[in-house]
Amino acid sequence: MKKIIFLFILIMLSNTAFAGGFKTDQDCRAFSDKLMDYFINAKFQDGLNSAKPFWPLPEVEVDSLANQIKQQWPIVDQRFGKSVSKEFVSEERIGKSFLRYYYLHKFENHSIYWRIDFYKPHAEWIINSIIFRDDLDFLFE
Secondary structure, X not given: OOOOEEOOOOOOOOOOOOOOOEOOHHHHHHHHHHHHHHHHOOOHHHHHHHHHHHOOOOHHHHHHXXXXXXXXXXXXXXXXXXXXEEEEEEEEEXXXXXXXXXXXXXXXXXXXXXXXXXXXXXXOEEEEEEEEEOOOHHHHO
């Protein structure tokens, strides 16, 4: 079976207005946990809407991503089965400016991973990217 690769956003757009950021890395983790709860329950629009104030990306692009997921998700359901749960896997950092969380999204027959990245250009953390993939090889390295 060919890999299903879903790639949403890799690059943060700069100079876009947004409401604010997260004060601490603990706030980032709490938000990520909540975001994953939305995704586990297939409430992608709600989850991505909750990310908008912290993601310097035009709202129309975030909405487009939600629509893409909604259109592609039946394939995930068909191949992987019913969504079961989430599992926090790991945290990575690059200096004091980048923070990344990995989560497993567990299904009856397989799992995908979500990667949620944060960037701290000044005093607050903002969302830098959110992606998911079904190729778990990366997590074994």
